[in-house]
Amino acid sequence: MVGGIIMALINCPNCNKEISDKAKVCVGCGHQLIDDVNAEKTMLSCPECGAFTDTLTDICSNCGYPLNSLEIKSDGKQKSKRIFKKKWFWVSAICFVLLTSIVLFASNNIRTENYNIEICTAVDEIMAVSADAENVGNQICSVWNNAIFDKDNENTAKYTKTAKDFNEALSNLFADEEFTGKITDIRNKQSEIDTYLGKLKNPPGKFEDAYDEFKELYYAYSDYVDFVISCKGSYNTYTEDLSKKSSVLMESYREIKVELLGE
Template sequence: MAMVECPRCGAMVSDKAKKCVHCGEVLIPEEKKYCMECGAELIEGMSECPNCGCPVEEQLNAQLNEKPQKVEVTGVKVTRKIKIIIGIAIAVLILGGVTIFGVTQYQKKKAAKEYAESVKTYSDNLELATVTMLKGAGDAEDCGNLIKNVWYNAIYKEKDDETDKYTRPDGYFVSDFNDALGNLFVDSSFSSKIDSIDKNQDTVNSLMKKLKNPPEEYKDAYDALSDFYDAYLALTGCATDPSGSLQTYSSTFNDADTDTLNSYKAMQQYLGD
């Protein structure tokens, strides 16, 4: 064990002593802890850095277990005041570095993780919107085809097991095709399908609002989805609100049906397996 001279009273004390046994002078000040990410001063017991948010429990424990390195300066007495000044200067330099470099490595990692999660959420919503539109389009196609058949058979007095209960409810044809379509839309089974399409539209509209600001890598996918959405709206509209003559309705419905199928095929390349 080596003996050193107390800088305050000049008495000889052990170089391992934290305080002078003669005058109480602090010989080995407690070492401060700094964040390994940004350099901010840490206080024991903190769960994260107050400056950058980096978890510090492990690095605090590591720093507490480190043995301080000895620095021997021959012929020079380092006073307590000089040590304080040096410590302050180091802290200022470290904090200045944080200001200059801005975002820390931890913050960059955190931002990258959050971005990856947002992209994953966007991808999931994109696929959900596509599948939901496909389901609604399928139901609209079934309803639209039935509307066309009822409309046609009511006008041209065609018998058909599927449409007779709407066109010939009493065993003979109704006098006006509008009566046949009215019978169709008050039918509980058919009206239930129309309600399902309406709810499907509400769900799709909500998803499209979430998807309107796509990440850079999903802009092409969003454009394809928008085309599918336009065709989907046209097709479901034919089912929920038929209008015009039989000829114009049939043409509008067939075009919407074809556009929906083609836009869905274009959308498939952006979907997962």
């Protein structure tokens, strides 16, 4: 006690010299002291020599004792801030990884399901247009055949009855508004189907083979439809080639059905 004021001694955290707890600077080493009365709350107490050391220091500044795993003294209790921070970091990291994995998994499932719908829709539309083209091809063959062999048929009569030969009969057919309307409808649907080639690029892993099969189907269908409408060659070569291209188309369709549906 000095002049009625109770003095307390503390150890300088730098040189361990006993000094007044009111001192701002250590008189022994000149170390700048923390002037907060609660300074000890942010200091580590060395278990080896008892000196206080700043929490940012990994070893005791007085004796060199490792302080990494020590707890910080606060209100009479010690809390392991560093250990807590490390644990919190790893817990946060693990939670982030798990959450990211769940989001990616869900996103991939949605993308896969959407792709499956898209490719199945494209296949259905291709086969629908192919069926329309088949009807057109059959009509061409009927008019052509009946004109060559002078057959009387109510379905082809308006094209063949007044025609001098099969060329004129076919010209009558391709000039018919109802028939040309069918061809226009097929062409419009072809344009819509063409967009699927772009939509279906970069398929999910499980659909890579299906996409290859889809391209084969697309090329077979395009070749078939274009040939039907072109009406090239003689009657015999036209009907023979039409049959071959139809077979290639159906084979491609069977292949992709196996890939998509396992049928």
